[in-house]
Amino acid sequence: MVIALVLVLTLGTLLAVLWRAEGVGGLGRAEWAAIRFTVLQAILSAAASVVLAIPVARALSRRRFRGRSVLITLLGAPFILPVIVAVMGLLAVFGRNGLLNDAISMAGGDRISIYGLGGVVLAHVFFNLPLAVRMILQGWIAIPAERFRLVVSLGASVSAMLERPMLRAVLPGAFMAIFLICLTSFAVALVLGGGPKATTVELAIYQAVRFDFDLGRAALLAAVQFGLSIIAALAAWFITVPEGFGAGLDRVLPRWDGASLWERSCDALAIALAAAFLILPLSMVVIKGMIGLSDLPASVWPAIARSVSVAAVSTALTITAAVLLSMRGGRAVGVASALPLAASSLVVGTGLFVVVQPMFNPGKLALLVTALMNALMALPFALRVIAPAFERVEADYGRLADSIGLKGWARVRISVLPRIRKPLGFAAGLAAALSMGDLGVIALFATSDQQTLPLLMYQLMGSYRTDAASGAALVLLSLSLCAFWIFDRGGRADADA
Amino acid sequence: MKTTLTHVAGLCFVATGAIAETSTLTIYTYDGFNSEWGPGPQIEANFEAECACDLEFVAAGDGAAVLSRLKLEGANTDADIVLGLDTNLTADAAATGLFAASGVTAAYDLPIEWSDDTFVPFDWGYFAFVAGKDVEAPTNFRELAASDLKIVIQDPRSSTPGLGLVLWIEAAYGDEAGSIWADLADNIVTVTPGWSEAYGLFLEGEADAVLSYTTSPAYHLIAEGDDSKTSWAFEEGHYMQVEVAAKVASTDVPELADAFLAFMTTEGFQSVIPTTNWMYPAVTPAVGLPEGFETLVTPSTALLLSSEDAAAKSGPAIDAWRAALAQ
Incomplete structure (x- = not known):
């Protein structure tokens, strides 16, 4: 059922767009250039995120310090921010007029420009480094402490015996997830890319749908996007499958290695650099937002209410779908954790519109459709957290459950759910926060009296009210983090007292 | 008891009848036009004061997106008027055959001649x-x-x-x-x-x-x-950039749509434009442009x-x- 819904929403909508199109032409030179650039930036972004995440994850896995769990929560913030807010934050630090350039020019150097491929990769690393850190950290945590003790007591190399095999198992999955996310990038690539050199497939789709109304070309480009994702997924599949990334990050193992001064300094440096890289731009969003808070219109309240309800519905949908899919396990999980990432949200939205519009007034369904879309987009992340935890519980307690004849939903409720509270909470927090910050398809469906908070923010930006828009961005950031924190905490309550 | 119920039912019937008689004019426009700070809300109030109708704005992205949406919906659309296309889009819009001539003309204060009888300009910059x-x-x-x-x-x-x-x-x-x-x-x-x-x-x-x-x-x-x-x-x-509006051919309230397009060239619409849409009105209001506009290049x-x-x-x-x- 769930998998059918995922297929309908991703591939079905593509067919709907195709059905409405008047013929499909070939791809021109411009489209090929866009495809090449899209793949290039996605590979570079994924590689940079993963490579940079390794020292940070290692440092976090073997150090325990005050504020560690707060830091880990905050590190997740860029991932759940609306793109344009994060970009503005980045520019406040790395832009022509940003902190970095101010420092360089004070030191007597020439101002540098981040626009171009470098800027695109920088922004994608900013968004995805936390995700990579979490996935790799999970790999480190999954190595039993006894093995570290054994390797160290035998005088063998921890890196050769334990860490390299673990990384080899985890990295391809992390790389692929981030590659897929960067593949459908749109605003980041264009704003920071510096011009038409940096055109991505998603922009070409936008142009085809919105400007040229060439639905055939849009569908073709969306199919290309799926094709690229399938190739990436297969490649990762052949190298190896990841363990997935999960919660349980507060479980710091006593480690028998990495105690030298050199190693401790390296770890401190890695954590400090990553924290500065991720938190400075966020602080700029907060500072600018404070100034704009007083300019916020009264309509911010209903917008907040709408965004929170959409997030609640979407979270419920995501978690239900993820649990149902985990019950089935197998290939369905693989498909559902990759396919939505590869979908162009504009094509999905347009496809839904084509299907819905002859029957209903699309405006009436705007919030529901938005919740559904957000759930679809959050599903891959929720699945990557929940499915492995589900499998572990089944492996450990499955035979016991079989022996007492516990089956179906009762088995999930009694045996599994209580044991996967932490990953459930983490996944729910992620889904809620992602949904809160997502502009989604609301712009395609909504009438003006149905603004969500991200839509309100865009409208403020679009009518010269930049300060108020920064205020709205701060509200959005706080709401997203709150939602994440509440679910994540809820999942951990009394879990490890 | 029975009579009371009949009365209530009767009243409901009358009430629904009254609602049905007020026709609704649906206008597709771009986001900014109908934001809280845009011209939409004030224009809605001004037009409803004289038309005894219900004006509903539906915002759908920017001008190009509005046209895409109309094409997507085709003749099945709820839109009676599309407002906010510019002259770079009108040829494409006209070619769809989805728009009808309105016959509205006015003494426009545009720096160019205007002769199109389907698309009525409302502001420019x-x-x-x-x-x-x-x-x-x-x-x-x-x-x-x-x-x-x-x-x-x-x-x-x-x-x-x-x-x-x-x-x-x-x-x-x-x-x-x-x-x-x-x-x-x-x-x-x-x-x-x-x-x-x-x-x-x-x-x-x-x-x-x-x-x-x-x-x-x-x-x-x-x-x-x-x-x-x-x-x-x-x-x-x-x-x-000249921004225009036009009547959708499949509208079920053609007179009301024409009335709106005519209203568009009058004070009730034009005087709202300068300080909400931050563009020049297509017909300068009698009081002139707001103070500050004289400083512009x-x-x-x-x-x-x-x-x-x-x-x-x-x-x-x-x-x-x-x-x-x-x-």
């Missing part, structure tokens, strides 16, 4: 680079290209002002447009998907100037009391390709733009 007054202003594109000034522009493939700039250079330079773009390449900090991002980057100090309208400084002056912004007057002339020459020319030239012009900037 000149594209221009908006900058701080402290920046030395170039006086034409060549001077800008030769300078070290940094600008941020919008992508013509996803934004109306972006397309406006491409047609501006096309209208001013024709065959030389490609070389102008090539020379401008090192002045362009970046290209954004829409106006909002570009203007945001400019306000953050990422560029010396941004492609916007000659009327943009009026917002800062009138709404924020900030007179530090200006726009650059270019000798080549400035490309115009007035271009010596108004450039505008006919809608047929714009439709025919925009594809090749965008290709030339991309070829020059993708080096």
Whole structure:
């Protein structure tokens, strides 16, 4: 059922767009250039995120310090921010007029420009480094402490015996997830890319749908996007499958290695650099937002209410779908954790519109459709957290459950759910926060009296009210983090007292 | 008891009847038009005061997106009027056959002749680079290209002002447009998907100037009391944007739609435009323009390709733009 819904929403909508199109032409030179650039930036972004995440994850896995769990929560913030807010934050630090350039020019150097491929990769690393850190950290945590003790007591190399095999198992999955996310990038690539050199497939789709109304070309480009994702997924599949990334990050193992001064300094440096890289731009969003808070219109309240309800519905949908899919396990999980990432949200939205519009007034369904879309987009992340935890519980307690004849939903409720509270909470927090910050398809469906908070923010930006828009961005950031924190905490309550 | 119930039922019936008699006029427009700060709410109040109808705005992205949505819905659309296309889109819009002539005419205060009887203009403006007054202003594109000034522009493939700039250079330079773009390449900090991002980057100090309208400084002056912004007057002339509305042929309330289009050229609509949409009204209100508008740059020459020319030239012009900037 769930998998059918995922297929309908991703591939079905593509067919709907195709059905409405008047013929499909070939791809021109411009489209090929866009495809090449899209793949290039996605590979570079994924590689940079993963490579940079390794020292940070290692440092976090073997150090325990005050504020560690707060830091880990905050590190997740860029991932759940609306793109344009994060970009503005980045520019406040790395832009022509940003902190970095101010420092360089004070030191007597020439101002540098981040626009171009470098800027695109920088922004994608900013968004995805936390995700990579979490996935790799999970790999480190999954190595039993006894093995570290054994390797160290035998005088063998921890890196050769334990860490390299673990990384080899985890990295391809992390790389692929981030590659897929960067593949459908749109605003980041264009704003920071510096011009038409940096055109991505998603922009070409936008142009085809919105400007040229060439639905055939849009569908073709969306199919290309799926094709690229399938190739990436297969490649990762052949190298190896990841363990997935999960919660349980507060479980710091006593480690028998990495105690030298050199190693401790390296770890401190890695954590400090990553924290500065991720938190400075966020602080700029907060500072600018404070100034704009007083300019916020009264309509911010209903917008907040709408965004929170959409997030609640979407979270419920995501978690239900993820649990149902985990019950089935197998290939369905693989498909559902990759396919939505590869979908162009504009094509999905347009496809839904084509299907819905002859029957209903699309405006009436705007919030529901938005919740559904957000759930679809959050599903891959929720699945990557929940499915492995589900499998572990089944492996450990499955035979016991079989022996007492516990089956179906009762088995999930009694045996599994209580044991996967932490990953459930983490996944729910992620889904809620992602949904809160997502502009989604609301712009395609909504009438003006149905603004969500991200839509309100865009409208403020679009009518010269930049300060108020920064205020709205701060509200959005706080709401997203709150939602994440509440679910994540809820999942951990009394879990490890 | 039974009689009471019958009475209640009767009352309900009368009430529904009353609602059904008030016809609804549905207008598709772009987001900014019907935001809290846009002209929408005030115009809705003004028109409802005289039409005994219910006016409903449906916002659907920007002008190009509004047209896409109408094409997607075809004759099945709920829209009675589409408001907010510009002349770069009207040829394409007319070709769909989804619009009907309204016959509305007025004494327009446009810098150009207006003769289209399907699309009724409601406001207009000149594209221009908006900058701080402290920046030395170039006086034409060549001077800008030769300078070290940094600008941020919008992508013509996803934004109306972006397309406006491409047609501006096309209208001013024709065959030389490609070389102008090539020379401008090192002045362009970046290209954004829409106006909002570009203007945001400019306000953050990422560029010396941004492609916007000659009327943009009026917002800062009138709404924020900030007179530090200006726009650059270019000798080549400035490309115009004329925003129009038209009646959808499949409307079920054609008289009401005509009445709205006629109302659009009167005070009740036009006087709202300057300080909500920050554009020039198509018919200047009797009281004149708001104080502050007299400080704006007035271009010596108004450039505008006919809608047929714009439709025919925009594809090749965008290709030339991309070829020059993708080096």
